[in-house]
Amino acid sequence: MGSLYSDHLTWLHGVPAGVKLAFLALLGTGVFFTQELSVLIGSAACCVLIFASLGKATARAKPLLMGLVFASVLIGMFHLYMQQPLVGAVSVLRLLSTTLMGIALTLTTRYTDLLKVLEWLLAPLRWIGVQPERLSLHVALMLRFTENFFIVWRRLDDAHRLRTGKTGGFKILAPLTIHMLIAARRVADTLHVRYRR
Amino acid sequence: MNTSSLSIALVSLFAALIAVFGLIPKIDLPLGVPITLQTLGVMLAGCMLGPKRALQALLLFLAAVAIGLPLLSGGRGGVGVFFAPASGYLIGWPVGAFVTGMVMHMLPRATPRGAAISAFIASAIGGLLVVHVFGVVGLVNIANLSWEQAIMGTLVFVPGDLIKCVLCATVVHTVARGLPDWRFGG
Numbered sequence: 001m002g003s004l005y006s007d008h009l010t011w012l013h014g015v016p017a018g019v020k021l022a023f024l025a026l027l028g029t030g031v032f033f034t035q036e037l038s039v040l041i042g043s044a045a046c047c048v049l050i051f052a053s054l055g056k057a058t059a060r061a062k063p064l065l066m067g068l069v070f071a072s073v074l075i076g077m078f079h080l081y082m083q084q085p086l087v088g089a090v091s092v093l094r095l096l097s098t099t100l101m102g103i104a105l106t107l108t109t110r111y112t113d114l115l116k117v118l119e120w121l122l123a124p125l126r127w128i129g130v131q132p133e134r135l136s137l138h139v140a141l142m143l144r145f146t147e148n149f150f151i152v153w154r155r156l157d158d159a160h161r162l163r164t165g166k167t168g169g170f171k172i173l174a175p176l177t178i179h180m181l182i183a184a185r186r187v188a189d190t191l192h193v194r195y196r197r
Numbered sequence: 198m199n200t201s202s203l204s205i206a207l208v209s210l211f212a213a214l215i216a217v218f219g220l221i222p223k224i225d226l227p228l229g230v231p232i233t234l235q236t237l238g239v240m241l242a243g244c245m246l247g248p249k250r251a252l253q254a255l256l257l258f259l260a261a262v263a264i265g266l267p268l269l270s271g272g273r274g275g276v277g278v279f280f281a282p283a284s285g286y287l288i289g290w291p292v293g294a295f296v297t298g299m300v301m302h303m304l305p306r307a308t309p310r311g312a313a314i315s316a317f318i319a320s321a322i323g324g325l326l327v328v329h330v331f332g333v334v335g336l337v338n339i340a341n342l343s344w345e346q347a348i349m350g351t352l353v354f355v356p357g358d359l360i361k362c363v364l365c366a367t368v369v370h371t372v373a374r375g376l377p378d379w380r381f382g383g
Contacts, residue, residue, distance in 0.1 A: 088341070102277025102279070138209050185203070187210075192202040
């Protein structure tokens, strides 16, 4: 399964993942705590400019942008209908700033780099038994399982269609779950043999 | 079988199940909140894995979304989704799965029928009530709705989510018959 990362290199690709995440966290907190319209307009304008500066790299984000526009229009229209234009403007500007920067981060940072930052952030939890290095193993297994179970889902659906002439829908949910649980036991055995844990 | 390796496999597997549910098309409702099958995954994780593993599975799933994998329905992913109006629901998923698992663990589950009834109650409390409480808080804070408006907005999803609770109970019933040694609720 591919990530939303764009191979079209931009200036933001060169900025370390940790710095981008820290900026996003600060921005998210900042716009949440202010109601000042001028500050929010300035912040949204900067975010739009930064996003636009990514050029062709933003092409992959079209579905995400459509979702953002859809949500912004709905929220704006709802608050206009409720005769609260100022509240609507504040909500839409906050949404634009944070979501655009979130998408920019996703487009310009490899998921392995973000994974390293996450592992670093989780490191202090080692003293309560959390093993951050396991995160990579979990993500790798999850992606393998996702592809595998989508194939199993399609096979079960095909088999159901051959038997009944209709698509399986929710009827194949229970057999899929049983297939998955059996597979999980097999994978657990393999992991135990391989890693002795 | 070692419980640690089983935990790794089950946690990754249920995170994957929720991702697979995301491949099924979503329906968008007003206020930008989508109806997806992924909340069924939250309920199933709680009922099948118990509180701790269900919480881990949902945290793993959200971590994978945060690092940019397009695992949410409609191929959405990345940090940006945590700032959207529906982000309250997303943040409520791990807590909802944990509560579902905890309730399931406390209720009788010795027979397939008993497990199914318990699964319905557990998913209604954890997967529906808890997730919607977080969703409402998100709508109030991000979409700037009043509490009344947010509650009215979230009520639209309740009939669909009740159907998901029934589906979850049906799956638990079938699994209880197909895998009699499975320990529901951890």
